[in-house]
Amino acid sequence: MISSRAGEANEPVENFMDAKPVVIKEFDFFSANDNCELLIPKGSPEFRHQDDKVASPPLLTPKEPSNINLSMLRVKLEQVRDENRNLRSLLDRATKNYTALHDHLLSVMQKPADVNHSLPKDERQEVGGSTLPARQSKDPGTSTSILDINEALHSEDKTQERLASPENNNMEVMSKEMDHSMTDQIGRKHGSSNNDDDVDHTTHRWGALGQNLEEENRPDQQVFCKKARVSIRARSDAPLMSDGCQWRKYGQKMAKGNPCPRAYYRCTMATGCPVRKQVQRCAEDVSILITTYEGNHNHSLPPAATVMASTTSAAVNMLLSGSTTTSSNGSHKYNPSNPSLFPSMLPNYAISPTMATLSTSSPYPTITLDLTHTTHHPMQRPPNFSLPSPPTFFPLPLHNGVPQQQQQLTEHHHHPLYMSSNKPPTTLVDTVTAAIATDRNFTTALMAAVSSIMDSTQNKNNASNISGQDTCSDEMAVVPVAPQLPDQSCTTFATN
């Protein structure tokens, strides 16, 4: 926030440099150049247009060789410099105060849910030889997941100064920020792994609030939020729905209360990608395939996957941007009538309340997109409907600084998942797209979300280009869900 103000302050100077009529709305007190000449009243004889200034000695015309004038200007210059210093110190203090207040607010907000969260490391509980937060052993977080999400979302403010870094996209930075914020409450995984590859370095349990952040100390600081997930329910006869990514199955378990086994997959599109997904058929209706994503991709995604990521991310955004009502089973349905938490980021939507649900009954918040109530017409889209491929800032796929390379839209048709099936490909993307297509509210909301994000980012990028300073995106509030809700408890697709 503070930094963006500084960026704005630069813009008038840039305009000034364009040799247009001098209109000074704000003054850049922190510019490397001392723009003291701008303080000279426009109507005074000392005022010269920028072009004149370049052609002649600063602020003095050859007709006024007076040493007195020169000394006066030097005095003025000194005064301005002093003022500049004072303002700079004021800004520093304001920034510090803001940061302190923000931290305090966050800690206060979280206290009811996690008393231990802000404790110093040595005050945390020692459980089984590892440091664990109190709530990890007591409260699985059922009542705190929403708060965690909001906290993570708000923690964005603290990360904004770093967001502009080209090697970070917003999601990644936010995930890191959140993970850092969680560092104090998370114990380290003990026991050694025989495997040294990246996958194993990033491997950790999904257990309730038991994120292993051993990655924190990894050289690349590749840390991921494991808090939230995005679950997609869709009707499908295929054993697996293609979502544009490559997955490797690493386990299968029989889950209690469900005759159908649960399969565990991890993303293999890039080494070390921490994204996992679970695939299981619904116990009540085996025709429904439940795919749950978790983690952030650390690589670029093909369009098919990015569309999915965008969709789930938007759903997460919408859920989180509006208040939710808690039902008896712990699920939260989106309430479009209440103001958004981030009104500047997302408008108030009218999302179908039956389509997306935020559940906190499980140890981690799970955004569920129920696509089973929509008619499945693969590839059917409204005439004007098209999801833009997310630009590199888009929170869901993490690129680790690698520019996202758009691939051919047809690429996923060569995906092994397609080739392995004789049936017409049933893709998650198709399903989601069809669902969107048949739900105008969702379509409208999603497009608004995407447009909002893109517009916001474009504006900021423009401002950044003008000011030459780092800017950050305010819209970054996607829960890292599996697929990035944002670290914040983020899904990658949420945190897809």
Place this chain on the structure above:
DNA sequence: CGTATTTGACCCGCGC
């Protein structure tokens, strides 16, 4: 032979 899948063992958190 390299890669993907299967599957039993293991780890860990949680509830009783």
Place this chain on the structure above:
DNA sequence: GCGCGGGTCAAATACG
């Protein structure tokens, strides 16, 4: 403390 269940590992196996 113990058992249960979820999640992951890794050796064995299958496949192209």
